[in-house]
Amino acid sequence: MxxxxxxxxxxxxxxxxxxxxxxxxxxxxxxxxxxxxxxxxxxxxxxxxxxxxxxxxxxxxxxxxxxxxxxxxxxxxxxxxxxxxxxxxxxxxxxxxxxxxxxxxxxxxxxxxxxxxxxxxxxxxxxxxxxxxxxxxxxxxxxxxxxxxxxxxxxxxxxxxxxxxxxxxxxxxxxxxxxxxxxxxxxxxxxxxxxxxxxxxKNSPVAIGMAIEAINANFKDGIDGYAVEIKNFGDAFGTEDFKEGTGAFLEKRKPVFIGK
The missing domain is CATH 3.90.226.10 (2-enoyl-CoA Hydratase; Chain A, domain 1)
Known part of the structure; x- marks a missing residue:
């Protein structure tokens, strides 16, 4: 553009x-x-x-x-x-x-x-x-x-x-x-x-996005940053990046994240 x-x-x-x-x-x-x-x-x-x-x-x-x-x-x-x-x-x-x-x-x-x-x-x-x-x-x-x-x-x-x-x-x-x-x-x-x-x-794009949201939540009125962290932490377990990251760690290789 x-x-x-x-x-x-x-x-x-x-x-x-x-x-x-x-x-x-x-x-x-x-x-x-x-x-x-x-x-x-x-x-x-x-x-x-x-x-x-x-x-x-x-x-x-x-x-x-x-x-x-x-x-x-x-x-x-x-x-x-x-x-x-x-x-x-x-x-x-x-x-x-x-x-x-x-x-x-x-x-x-x-x-x-x-x-x-x-x-x-x-x-x-x-x-x-x-x-x-x-x-x-x-x-x-x-x-x-x-x-x-x-x-x-x-x-x-x-x-x-x-x-x-x-x-x-x-x-x-x-x-x-x-x-x-x-x-x-x-x-x-x-x-x-x-x-x-x-x-x-080198890191997971989806996890980084979740971390940004959780960090920002701490500075917003009426929002419990800890609650956002807990939710996003749990949601991360359902991502392909989590499976890739943990799998790569256990297999002693570098992860290949796709951001999903």
Whole structure:
């Protein structure tokens, strides 16, 4: 499929989505959010795709934020609709994908860009990356899940400080706070993302999807994460991957998972 604002490729089970608006530092506008939803939805339904890597074009920015020109004159109701639609169609959607998504943060990840990275299942960063939620400096607050996901990842106090000061973390500070898992030189970022994806691909896709659902359940109001874990653990026993995985272990061979 051809896109105007993103690039999507797939090779050897690893798909890469690149936000491709370099003249705008890959800022998110409505069209880009819609294209990202379509790309993630399409790849998640493609059983040949085992891992998705999300990154930005160029060497300056993953996503430098939302496209402020699109909503500078919005009313109260329009602002609320913007946040609700964005969360539903992209940010919550990515978080709940069964296919693992790695954010490869190459440069600035600010505002909606950091919110998008946080919606991914985990994050790695180049050593020149800087991350923050500067929305209060514009008289608004994070609207794509930032006030919820940042405290989950770095703790309430640190999130309060970052949001209230509109400050930025360096890549190493982000790693120290638990916001990203690894920091490497920018030239090694794609290589690391690919290495991690290949490690993930050795394991059962259906089990990974069940694990994602169970982990996410812990952070959702009104849902007992332990109950979801118990159900998904039991359901795993009925999969072909379980039979393959246990059989391979007992037969002392490498498993060949099919994701069923």
């Amino acid at each position: 051809n896109y105007e604002n993103i690039l999507a490729t797939s090779e050897n089970g690893i798909a890469t989505i690149t936000i491709n608006r370099p003249t705008k530092l890959n800022a998110l506008n409505k069209a880009t959010i819609e294209e990202l939803h379509t790309a993630f939805d399409t790849l998640d339904k493609d059983h040949s795709v085992r891992v998705i890597i999300l990154t930005g074009s160029g060497d300056k920015a993953f996503v430098a934020g939302a496209d402020i020109s699109e909503f500078a004159n919005f009313s109260v109701s329009e602002g609320a609709e913007l946040a609700a639609k964005g969360q539903s169609s992209l940010f919550d959607f990515v978080e709940n994908l069964k296919t693992p998504v790695i954010a490869a943060v190459n440069g600035f990840a600010l505002g909606g860009g950091l919110e998008l990275a946080m919606a991914c299942h985990f994050r790695i960063a180049s050593d020149n990356a800087k991350m923050g939620l500067p929305e209060v400096s514009l008289g608004v607050i994070p609207g794509y899940g930032g006030t919820q996901r940042l405290p989950q990842l770095v703790g309430k106090g640190k999130a309060m400080e970052l949001i209230m000061t509109a400050g930025m973390l360096t890549a190493e500070e982000a790693k120290a706070s638990g916001l990203v898992n690894h920091v490497v030189p920018q030239s090694e970022l794609v290589e690391l993302a690919t290495t991690l994806a290949q490690k993930i691909m």
